Amino acid sequence: MNEEIYNLFKERDEELNEELFTSGFSLTLYGAFSSESEYYGKDIIETLYKITKAMGLDNFFNGYVRISGSRKLPSEGIPRTKTYFNEWFFKGKVSNRSKKVFICGPPSMCYYAPLAL
DSSP, X not given: OHHHHHHHHHHHOXXXXXXXXXXXXXXXXXXXXXXXXXXXXXHHHHHHXXXXXXXXXXXXXXXXXXXXXXXXXXXXXXXXXXXOOSHHHHHTTSOTTOSOOOOOSOHHHHXXXXXXX
16 A cells, blocks of 8 residues: 555656655644644544554654643554643754754744744
8 A cells, every 4th residue: 555655646746756855845733722622633633643654754744733721642643742842842853954944833833833943
């Protein structure tokens, strides 16, 4: 299955995919949701995470998800945290080598993320 998915990507745009998979491109998602039912994009996020891990593209897509009030952290899928996305959290996670950082989230996240960069 992993090879099928890679070939599907490869067939769609040979040049783009070669650049994406070999250029060191990396996407890290920090998603904060108020509840499991409001974990928008969950299917896409979790599937992309599983595919990239299965294909050995560990640095291609990573992330952390925080769900308020979540009592139990799942052992599989994208890593989850109970820690707030604040300056302390981002300092340990966001690299100074990041070329572009897009921030979309609650006001506190939008405030603290740039401070850590």
